[in-house]
Amino acid sequence: MRLFGASIRKIVLRPATRISVLVVAGIFALMYLGVGAAARSMTSAQEIEGVAVLVSFPDAYTTLVSILTAIASFTAAAWAGAIAGSEWSWNMLRVAVARGESRAAYTLMTLAAACLLLLVGWTVLFAVGVALAAVGGMIGGIAIGDPTDADAVGRLPFVIAAGWWSGVLSAAIGFGGSFIARSQVVGIVIVVGLYFGEQFAGLLLPPEILQYAPITVSSNLPIEVMGSGISSSLLGPLGVTTAYILIVGAVAAWYARRAEIA
Secondary structure, three states, X not given: OHHHHHHHHXXXXXXXXXXXXXXXXXXXXXXXXXXXXXXXXXXXXXXHHHHHXXXXXXXXXXXXXXXXXXXXXXXXXHHHHHHHHHHXXXXXXXXXXXXOOOHHHHHHHHHHHHHHHHHHHHHHHHHHHHHHHHHHHHHHOOOOEOOOOHHXXXXXXXXXXXXXXXXXXXXXXXXXXXXXXXXOOHHHHHHHHHHHHHHHHOOOOOHHHHOOOHHHHHHHHHHHHHHHOOOHHHHHHHHHXXXXXXXXXXXXXXXXXXXXXX
């Protein structure tokens, strides 16, 4: 727990943590406020109906989940990659080893701390997105519907948990890739490559196989929870996502134990 607490404090103080949250919040502000401003000049019922999907609840929850999941996968990978890469550029791992800490434990506690803080970030950004969606609807003169819809609100804790776990996989891949490569940018490159690679693979592989690809299987988790709630059909994707996370963590720990520290 000492290592875990120290890792949390270390990551919270890094500028990349604050910048990542502000960047995503800024994207939401530009998107929702821009849509609201554009809606004021719309006269076509079809155009207004298209905008309503973004700002009218409870449908706006589903749209927000899809958007945040996509943005979070890249942001989490870049953020975690920056954390992992700096362990080498700042010689933090060497300092920890010199103090008698276990290499594997230090690496895993750093990754675990990043994953916990990702939950906080995902929750905060989801709340910011909800607020901006409502403001955008009011700016555009579009009815925002019922944000307190019992069915949708009842699913939100599970949606947030599923979205967080989806982001954890991207963060783990970003962390592991950057840690092994000793570079702050390799992690995001790997996640972007997987994302577009899976999009291309969709043209060649059947859905039965592609559904278990890392980015695809994790991204579908929060969307499925928002759409149909908790059911036994989630066990497969949840198990596969968890397996990927454990594998990446194990590989990073193994590399930390064997790596040469200058």
